[in-house]
Amino acid sequence: MSRAAHPAGPRYADVLHGSGVPAPPADLNALEAKVWPSSARREEDGQITIGGVPLRRLAEEQGTPAYVIDEADWRMRARAWLAAFGDHDPAEPPVHYASKAFLSKAVARWAAQEGLGLDVCSGGELATALAAQFPAHRLTFHGNNKSSAELVRALEAGVGRIVLDSFEEIDRLAGLAADRGLRPRVMVRVTVGVEAHTHEFIATAHEDQKFGFSLSGGLAAEAVRRVLKHDALDLVGIHSHIGSQIFDTSGFEVAAHRAVGLVAAIRDEHGIRLPELDLGGGLGIAYTSEDDPADAFDIVAGLKAIVARECFGYGLAVPRLTVEPGRAIAGTPGITLYEVGTVKQLDGLRTYVSVDGGMSDNIRTALYDAAYTCALASRNSDAAPMLARVVGKHCESGDIVVRDTWLPSDITAGDLLAVAATGAYCRSMASNYNHALRPPVVAVDGGDTRVLLRRETEVDLLALDLG
Numbered sequence: 001m002s003r004a005a006h007p008a009g010p011r012y013a014d015v016l017h018g019s020g021v022p023a024p025p026a027d028l029n030a031l032e033a034k035v036w037p038s039s040a041r042r043e044e045d046g047q048i049t050i051g052g053v054p055l056r057r058l059a060e061e062q063g064t065p066a067y068v069i070d071e072a073d074w075r076m077r078a079r080a081w082l083a084a085f086g087d088h089d090p091a092e093p094p095v096h097y098a099s100k101a102f103l104s105k106a107v108a109r110w111a112a113q114e115g116l117g118l119d120v121c122s123g124g125e126l127a128t129a130l131a132a133q134f135p136a137h138r139l140t141f142h143g144n145n146k147s148s149a150e151l152v153r154a155l156e157a158g159v160g161r162i163v164l165d166s167f168e169e170i171d172r173l174a175g176l177a178a179d180r181g182l183r184p185r186v187m188v189r190v191t192v193g194v195e196a197h198t199h200e201f202i203a204t205a206h207e208d209q210k211f212g213f214s215l216s217g218g219l220a221a222e223a224v225r226r227v228l229k230h231d232a233l234d235l236v237g238i239h240s241h242i243g244s245q246i247f248d249t250s251g252f253e254v255a256a257h258r259a260v261g262l263v264a265a266i267r268d269e270h271g272i273r274l275p276e277l278d279l280g281g282g283l284g285i286a287y288t289s290e291d292d293p294a295d296a297f298d299i300v301a302g303l304k305a306i307v308a309r310e311c312f313g314y315g316l317a318v319p320r321l322t323v324e325p326g327r328a329i330a331g332t333p334g335i336t337l338y339e340v341g342t343v344k345q346l347d348g349l350r351t352y353v354s355v356d357g358g359m360s361d362n363i364r365t366a367l368y369d370a371a372y373t374c375a376l377a378s379r380n381s382d383a384a385p386m387l388a389r390v391v392g393k394h395c396e397s398g399d400i401v402v403r404d405t406w407l408p409s410d411i412t413a414g415d416l417l418a419v420a421a422t423g424a425y426c427r428s429m430a431s432n433y434n435h436a437l438r439p440p441v442v443a444v445d446g447g448d449t450r451v452l453l454r455r456e457t458e459v460d461l462l463a464l465d466l467g
């Protein structure tokens with residue numbers, strides 16, 4: 001097959017304006033380990049395989065776009081988080097996978113089999129976990145505006161913890177529990193006042209926001225008083241979640257410090273010792289070579305040390321520490337596979353490579369200005385690097401998948417393109433914009449493929465349309 005090479009080189013406004021576009025990698029065919037699933041390889045025939053499955057075969061069998069998850073890598077990351085905590089009671093796992101990152105029944109079963117708990121934050125996530133027979137006592141139920149129906153469902157299912165997020169909810173849950181003769185274990189979500197270094201939309205512990213009860217404003221202490229007035233609520237701990245895609249671990253340390261301070265204040269005021277402390281999720285992953293995330297072992301060791309030190313200072317017994325990683329388990333094992341449809345070169349401006357998906361399967365670039373790494377997946381190429389923008393097929397100029405990336409200048413229609421680290425918050429935030437059909441999610445392992453979620457069809461779309 002002959003391919004006409006597009007003129008190569010950094011010629012574009014982005015480079016001139018210094019938007020931080022990295023220099024072209026030494027080898028465009030190389031797959032940087034920290035960004036790609038652990039089983040990703042470029043084979044001798046030039047194509048990429050993941051979980052032993054050649055991506056050309058996967059595209060032929062499943063079509064594109066498709067989300068692909070390296071199951072063994074997902075499980076390995078889940079196990080690493082648990083191992084970082086060492087011995088624990090299997091009925092009370094210290095790690096709860098944040099299912100908002102990506103959930104299907106199979107994923108809930110992976111989490112159950114690996115011994116994790118699960119954080120759910122909607123009726124739909126709860127229903128999926130229960131449909132997968134996920135042990136309800138290992139579920140934590142979150143949300144800043146849970147409906148009464150959702151709370152009843154959680155109560156009746158016997159979820160392990162309900163995280164209380166508003167004064168209305170405290171009274172609402174207490175009433176619903178009392179009516180049923182139940183006494184759920186609850187935590188109070190506290191906003192600890194940390195400005196996490198991440199995108200504004202995914203920081204959750206600064207004061208001006210919808211989640212939790214502010215610590216500095218005294219609302220957290222007031223929430224605890226309110227919970228303790230209700231016999232139907234069993235207050236077991238404090239919950240803090242400072243945000244997502246965070247690299248600077250000092251934010252977690254400040255959160256731990258302040259949360260333990262609140263536990264001490266509660267002991268002093270009420271004479272009770274809260275046995276649990278959940279410090280949420282938020283650990284960042286590598287989307288590009290620029291990102292250098294901490295690993296689970298270092299994070300957990302750091303959190304344990306600071307909680308122990310703070311507790312010692314207050315003369316408190318160390319509470320049972322739990323965390324809720326989502327992205328750090330599910331992000332890197334997943335990729336999205338697209339087919340290139342057009343390559344449009346705008347002289348002196350930019351080259352646009354259009355793929356057969358876009359903002360409907362990955363909204364993160366448009367929403368958070370997220371950066372991604374991508375690679376030609378169906379073959380390798382010795383063509384010179386070309387700075388390009390990978391865009392989707394939606395009627396929106398902000399429909400960008402990868403803002404700036406180096407691709408071989410002979411890239412052409414029919415090539416497959418893999419975007420790395422899309423296992424978290426891509427399928428779970430996907431939409432039907434322009435009546436796009438949401439792509440399938442395919443697990444790969446040991447050379448086999450297994451469809452976890454099938455591709456949507458026009459029949460699915462039209463089934464909702466009552467005419």
Ligand SMILES: Cc1ncc(COP(=O)(O)O)c(C=O)c1O
Nearest residue numbers: 098241244281282324325326327
């Ligand atoms: C309460 C809570 N726990 C856990 C998470 C998971 O975050 P991440 O995927 O960044 O680990 C989130 C999302 O930010 C969250 O809101």
Ligand SMILES: N[C@@H](CCCC[NH3+])C(=O)O
Nearest residue numbers: 100202244245364424425
């Ligand atoms: N959806 C966000 C993370 C938010 C996590 C939920 N609190 C992302 O894609 O980065």
